[in-house]
Amino acid sequence: MLRQTDPQASKINPWDNGYLTPLVQKQSYGFDRQEARKYFNYPKVRGGILQLSEDLFRVDIKPWKTALWHPKAEAYEMFEGGKLIGRFYLDMHPRPGKYEHANVVPLRQGKGGQVPVIALVMNAPDGLMEHGDVVTFLHEYGHLLHGIFGGQNQHWAGQSGIATEADFGEAPSQMLEEWVFDYDTLKRFATNEAGQPIPQELVAQMNRARLFNLGMGDMRQLGLSEVALRLYQQGAPADLGAAYRGYVNRYDLIPLPEWSQGQNSFSHLAGYGASYYTYRWSKVIADDLFTRFAREGLRNPKTAADYRRLVLAPGGTKPAAELVRDFLGRPISIDAYKAEMARAAR
Template identity: 30%
Template sequence: MFKEFKIDHLDTFPQKLETLLDRQRAKIDEITKNSETSYEKILKPMQDMDEELGLFFTPLSHLNSVMNSDETQKAYESSIPLLSKFSSEIAQNEALFHKLEKIRAEDEEAKTVVRNEVRDFVLSGAKLPKDKKKRMEEINLHLSELSNSFSQNLLNATNVYELIIEDPKDVQGMPQTDIDAATEKLEGKTIYKFTLQIPSYMAYMTYGPNREYRKELYKAYNTRAPENAEVIDQILALKQEKARLLGFENYAKYALETRDANTEEEVLGFLDTLADAALPQAKEELEELKAYAKKTDGIDDLASYDVGYYSEKLKKEKFDFDDTMTKPYFEQEKVLNGMLDIVSELFDVTFKTANVPTWHACVKPFDIYENGELSGRIYFDLEARKEKRGGAWMNDWETHFTDSKGMPHLASAFVVCNFSPKIENAPSLLRHDDVVTLFHEMGHAIHHLFGKCHERAVSGINGVAWDVVEFPSQFLENFAYEAAILKRFGFHYETGEPISGELMRKIKETKNFQAALGILRQVEFSLFDFKLHQKLYQGEKVQALLDSIRDRTSLLRPPSYNKFQHGFAHIFAGGYAAGYYSYKWAEVLSADAFFECLDEKEGFNKERAKGYKEIILANGGAKEMSELYKEWLGRKPEVNSLIKLYEIA
């Protein structure tokens, strides 16, 4: 039923991929040359091929992210040009495009597939003359290679740095689990090693008492991969050229063709509205932090590398709370099992441990059942390791659909995080922020896994507008702050004592601590990304644009050496170019939906959640999200729900 996760020979993977692609080329050639014009004879087999290719290639791309090695990197880098060439060939296949234009589907899902396919062909250059099609193919190939270079440069720079601390007083006051994770023996002497891996980096930036070491770590993190400056210039130039080839003034206009937002003005107006709402409260939050740092340690020049440290101390003093207080109560295994229980109750499904091959010993696979029948599979890979890229993400693998032979297929997905790994004397323990991250990625996963469409191209997360993709993830993460949810899995890892009502109250109270500063930071990233793609910026002009945005959004100016853009993988190595605003755009939907489904006593309203599952999640990309939302609640989402979520006056 499900594909087994394995790659037999990395050294021959590109050759096997080429063989598969040649087979698909022959099938596409057959489709374009025959006299058939029906949906079932054209787009059904093409979706079968999409699934076949995904099943073959996804394990390598996934492995390259979670078990990175010279072998995976070599195989991946050799495969990217093959895929890019194949993709370009299809996108520029005039005979196929003209066939698609003639298809008249009867089924609503099929109509959406046809409409999207025709649109995507046009956006891929199907109507361009031959010489411009050739250039489009070259651009797409180069962009794929540059994206991988950006990511690899960042990973290499992250892995090469180590901060060695010898004096115990320079880790004094840090959570013991973070100290234990950093402790090593070197020539018989105890040392503390901190890296740019997120768990290690954030541990010292949040709790590390030595200001000079925080400064050193911060500088190392924010000056990583300077070679990415050249990569960025090339990416931006190619994206601008691509947009112009297709008749768009800029890449932002091109990107909006497949988004929920309609115009550049609509996006920028939305971001400006958020900035205006957050600015007054953000100024108050920063002044409070500056005053606290001065009162506590006589700091007159609060710097960027101080913010995490003093914010954590202020939060602890103000609320008598810090994240270390929650960490002993959130043992990774209990949190995972508790979350699965909650999702089971909320959406009427069951998770059972699956005895199947995985890529690492810490990976936990589960089969999903609905009404007693197998409906999906999910893999959790939650602990940080050196060969794994940073961050957290969901990766879809198999898709729920019905193939051209009438055979049903079930969905599967991977949830990947970088939580502190278990050590000799303690299990893997999560900060509450980690719990939120896990819920977030699970929200993405169930969006894919609960899809019920019979057309692959719109099932699960397929065909969903990029700026609403974050809606289901943000929706689910909001529940991770509710006491009725936390008490289900919050037990002290040593004593078994349940998490107290007071601690759960403090988690919720502190949720919006410095929320306005947080919104401004996200608006800064979003404005930078969107404006960066409205015209061509090169060299120092990229930094100048970021600086101009920071004039408004960055109330505490970062040091001049901070080259944030060199690590902005979301837009240069991911799919968020001209789309980082999506996080906030989707959050309007998620906040509104959350308040609809919230029951403060039980944690959730099962009846409302049933509609959310059967309308929003089940329909994937078969309809516009605005249409699905109105079908669910009979109204549009309310922007005020986002303001309410952040408790901004």
């Protein structure tokens, strides 16, 4: 693909990847990100994601009339059977000086009858969004749901909400991403300016293109995991940049140039410490959890109820391995993850 635009090109540099990937997805898989973007307008996406959680978990979400720190921030309350069970803010659009990443911030833990309060912070467009923005929205919203459902009827704040082991914390959110690759879900809210739902074939192309670069992306994650482990295990070497490049280049199929100082932009290095590997291990668990939904139906009310009751609601009161076993009826398996990688290799 690079040689189509530069016949003299002899290698792909790391900064080429973000440019080339959409071109390959369009040429080889028929998926045009900009065509898909026409169907993801922020207000409709927000409404679709809130409705999805209402449908899956039998809750009601209503606007919350409260003070806000910015005109474009939003606030909501979540009810179950008329009872208030959680409150949350959405601060979704960029502005000068705002935190530039996407995350969920617990503001008040649920315990002893105290209602949890959570903020979801993103920098998504206030209008048409790329599908990747939609995935990020639902991912972070998955953390929000975990914080609310896991904050019900807890006695200790330390066991409330997202209080499981770190290498499980991303799994519920990573699993929930599957719903915005599902046509039956997307057709309910993904419509263009004329009100036409997203075409089924476009969603099929999206799912095919999703597998492109999957293995290379996982290898890059392994490189970052190596960085996190080694730097916290051995301390900072004299040449931090060289050490970073060495660890990453053991795995990454597109090596970093000799002048790169990638550690300076690896923000999770501080937040996750030595445990950055948890992103990939959580993905293994997420793929495994999803096997039950894939078998029983993405909108099966009993499956969703069991998932909420057995995985989300306990918060940190049980080991994560037991939560998975309770829901799946067996221990965690790597088989679903291996099967996804096998599909990507075909």
